[in-house]
Amino acid sequence: MNSGKTLLITGGCGFIGSNLVRIALASGYSVINLDKLTYAGNPCSLADVENDPGYTFIHGDICDGELLDEIFREHQPDGILHLAAESHVDRSIDGPEAFIQTNIVGTFRLLEAAKKYWKSLPEEKKNSFRFLHVSTDEVYGSLGPEGFFTEETPYAPNSPYSASKASSDHLVRSYYHTYGLPTVTTNCSNNYGPCQFPEKLIPLVLNRALKGESLPVYGDGMNIRDWLYVEDHCRALLTVLEKGRPGETYNIGGNSERTNIHIVRTLCGLLDEFRPREDGRKYEEQITFVPDRPGHDRRYAIDASKIKSELGWQPRETFETGIRKTVRWYLENSRWTESILDGTYRCERLGLGEGAKS
Ligand code: NAD
Numbered sequence: 001m002n003s004g005k006t007l008l009i010t011g012g013c014g015f016i017g018s019n020l021v022r023i024a025l026a027s028g029y030s031v032i033n034l035d036k037l038t039y040a041g042n043p044c045s046l047a048d049v050e051n052d053p054g055y056t057f058i059h060g061d062i063c064d065g066e067l068l069d070e071i072f073r074e075h076q077p078d079g080i081l082h083l084a085a086e087s088h089v090d091r092s093i094d095g096p097e098a099f100i101q102t103n104i105v106g107t108f109r110l111l112e113a114a115k116k117y118w119k120s121l122p123e124e125k126k127n128s129f130r131f132l133h134v135s136t137d138e139v140y141g142s143l144g145p146e147g148f149f150t151e152e153t154p155y156a157p158n159s160p161y162s163a164s165k166a167s168s169d170h171l172v173r174s175y176y177h178t179y180g181l182p183t184v185t186t187n188c189s190n191n192y193g194p195c196q197f198p199e200k201l202i203p204l205v206l207n208r209a210l211k212g213e214s215l216p217v218y219g220d221g222m223n224i225r226d227w228l229y230v231e232d233h234c235r236a237l238l239t240v241l242e243k244g245r246p247g248e249t250y251n252i253g254g255n256s257e258r259t260n261i262h263i264v265r266t267l268c269g270l271l272d273e274f275r276p277r278e279d280g281r282k283y284e285e286q287i288t289f290v291p292d293r294p295g296h297d298r299r300y301a302i303d304a305s306k307i308k309s310e311l312g313w314q315p316r317e318t319f320e321t322g323i324r325k326t327v328r329w330y331l332e333n334s335r336w337t338e339s340i341l342d343g344t345y346r347c348e349r350l351g352l353g354e355g356a357k358s
Pocket of ligand 1: 040102135136
C-alpha cells in the first residue's frame with residue numbers, strides 16, 4: 001500500500017487512464033485526475049470511485065500552463081503519470097492538428113510546469129519524484145515477420161499519431177538529460193479491456209456484431225499486434241513509477257502476438273458462446289474485408305524482458321483469459337457503451353482523410 005502518496009494522472013477519464021485511476025486508488029494512492037474530456041474522455045468510466053475521498057477530478061487542458069502551476073501548488077503531487085493524448089491513428093490521418101497540440105505542445109507544457117514545481121521541492125521529495133510518460137510501441141515503426149522492438153530500436157514513426165508520440169518521447173528524454181527532471185518513459189503495445197472507446201478494434205467489433213452489422217477488417221487482416229490486457233499495463237505503470245530508474249525507458253508487452261483477423265474471429269467465437277445469434281447463424285458471417293488503412297504498419301512485437309528482469313513485472317493474463325474477461329465485461333456493461341455513443345460518433349469508418357496516401 002502507498003497511502004500518503006499523491007499522483008497526478010493526466011487523461012484519467014480515457015480507456016487506460018480510468019483503469020489506472022481505479023488500480024492506483026485500490027493500491028492506496030491519492031489521485032488527482034486532470035482531463036479535458038474530449039470525445040474520448042468519459043467520467044462515467046469512474047462513476048464507482050467518484051466519491052472516494054482519495055480521488056479528485058479536475059476538468060482542464062494539459063496545454064493550460066497556468067492551470068498546471070495551480071494544480072502543482074495546491075496538490076503537491078509525489079509523481080505524475082502522463083496519459084492525456086489524442087490516441088486514435090485513424091483520427092490523426094484525418095486531422096493531425098489536435099495531435100500536435102495535445103501530444104507535443106501539451107507534453108511540453110506539462111514538463112515545464114513539472115520542472116518548475118520539482119525544483120522547488122525539498123531534497124527528499126525531489127529525489128523520489130517521478131514523471132512517468134506513457135507512450136506507444138508505434139514510435140518504432142513496423143516490423144517484418146521476425147524480431148521484436150527493444151528499448152534500443154531506432155524510432156521510425158509512420159503515422160501523424162506515432163510521430164507526435166515520438167516527439168513527446170524526445171522532449172521527455174531531453175528534460176532528464178538537460179534539467180535532471182527524473183523522467184521515465186514506457187512504450188507499450190495494443191491494450192484491450194474494459195472502458196475502451198468503441199472506435200478501437202475490439203469494442204468496435206463487439207458493438208457492430210451485436211447490432212447485426214458488418215465487421216470491417218482492414219486489408220487482408222494479417223496485420224499483427226501484440227495485445228496487452230489493460231490491468232496488466234496499469235500494474236506495470238505503477239511498478240515503473242515505484243522502481244524504474246530515472247532517464248530509462250521500459251517496453252511493456254503482453255507476449256500475445258495475434259493477427260487482426262484472429263482477433264475478430266476470436267470475438268465472434270466468444271459471442272457465439274455467450275450470446276448466440278437469434279437466427280442460429282455464426283457471427284463470423286458478418287466479417288467483411290475493407291481497403292487497408294493508409295500507412296498501416298504490418299507487425300508490432302514487444303520484447304518486454306527489461307521490465308521483467310529489472311523490475312519483476314509479469315502480465316497476469318494470457319490473451320485467452322483476458323479476451324474472455326473483456327467480452328463478458330462489454331456484454332454486462334452495454335449501458336456504458338450506449339452512454340458514450342452520443343451524436344458525434346457512430347462507429348463509422350475513419351482514417352481515409354483527403355491528405356492520406358491510398
Ligand atoms: P484515450 O483516447 O482513451 O484517452 C485519452 C484521454 O486523454 C481522454 O480521457 C481525453 O479526454 C484526455 N485528453 C485528451 N487531450 C487532453 C488534453 N489536452 N488535456 C487533458 N486531457 C486530455 O487514450 P488511451 O487509449 O487511454 O491511451 C492513454 C495513453 O496511452 C496515450 O498517451 C496513448 O498514446 C498511450 N497508449 C495507448 C495504447 C492503447 O492501446 N490504447 C497503446 C500504447 C500507448
